[in-house]
Amino acid sequence: MSDRLVLVINCGSSSIKFALRSELHSSALLSGLADRLGSNKATLTWQNADNKETLALADGEHATALAALLPLIERHARQPLSAVGHRVVHGGEHFTGAQIIDQQVLDAIRANAPLAPLHNPANLAGIEAAMRVFRQIPHMAIFDTAFHQSMPAHAYRYALPEALYTEHGIRRYGFHGTSHQYVSAQASKLAGLQPNNGAWLSAHLGNGCSSCAVLDGRSQDTSMGLTPLEGLVMGTRSGDVDPNLHAHLARTLNWDLPRIEAMLNRESGLLGLSGLTNDMRQLEQARSEGHTGAALAIDVFCYRLARSLMGLAAALPRLDGLIFTGGIGENSALVRGKTLEHMTVLGLKLDTERNTSAPRGQACMINHSDSPAIMVIPTDEERQIADESLALIPH
Incomplete structure (x- = not known):
């Protein structure tokens, strides 16, 4: 060949x-x-x-x-x-x-x-x-958005006037598509399923974070929306906030739109909650030393992730497993463990020893034997981009 x-x-x-x-x-x-x-x-x-x-x-x-x-x-x-x-x-x-x-x-x-x-x-x-x-x-x-174009209208439409969608394209698009597509395909292989089979919840966790529900290789719903700001708590992005926060800050603090956008995108998330850093590794260290802001940031991050994943389960007919990927997802046993503490209703049971000893850079299972699959899968967006590029060229 x-x-x-x-x-x-x-x-x-x-x-x-x-x-x-x-x-x-x-x-x-x-x-x-x-x-x-x-x-x-x-x-x-x-x-x-x-x-x-x-x-x-x-x-x-x-x-x-x-x-x-x-x-x-x-x-x-x-x-x-x-x-x-x-x-x-x-x-x-x-x-x-x-x-x-x-x-x-x-x-x-x-x-x-x-x-x-x-x-x-x-x-x-x-x-x-x-x-x-x-x-x-x-x-x-x-x-990044292409993988999520398989979402049904009830997942991608906002409850806004019709003209904002039909004339201005205001809807949920989703991002990190190459990552969710890649790791869900790898999850099917790791679970011994046919290619692009399986019902997966996927958590891409880095400085930017998103979750996704994938059924048989197709995105059914995802946490990010019109922009990458919607959804999970991220490194410096707030994720979901009250939609009227903009008006409240304008009225009470006299902030203009650029100031509010800068705060939500660059001053919030793990950084804003902790008052310390957006680096999860540093936050885990600070938490172990008693830093209350770091502990709160991690708690909020994990709870909001669990809540998002639980909500996305509504898009799936069953659950074959949960995937953690991205720099935080692949390397933080603490985040994986604390997130799964909030998800027992789905029957997900973590094997603590397998979680803490998960080899870095390798795909592995970290679930208990009587649980749906819980996987750590290193993402490779460049591999996905290369494969999709080559698929357009006759051999």
């Missing part, structure tokens, strides 16, 4: 994450980060199995970083690239799967920018720069 290579690019407003993925190998041949773009401190850092290197970027522009990336790819690739796969945050209702990028796709990504003003313009700039550098290679767009 011939191998094929994909360059996966995740372009933000000030950074570009990248990975060179092989169809036949599980780990990246090369991965790295162009950071602090737009400043005179911009750098390109990359690593493979043998070493790690850093290069200063003269003008710190996205195009400069991608041009510097080209010789690295040529050096580490054993053959020409088959595709470049781009993560795009918001596809709106235009896209239910990966797309070969052409002018129509570019225009649709641009049209969805009002739904993701911090992400889509950066994704678009990265795509256009990459298409200029990698001219002869097909480029693919993989959308």
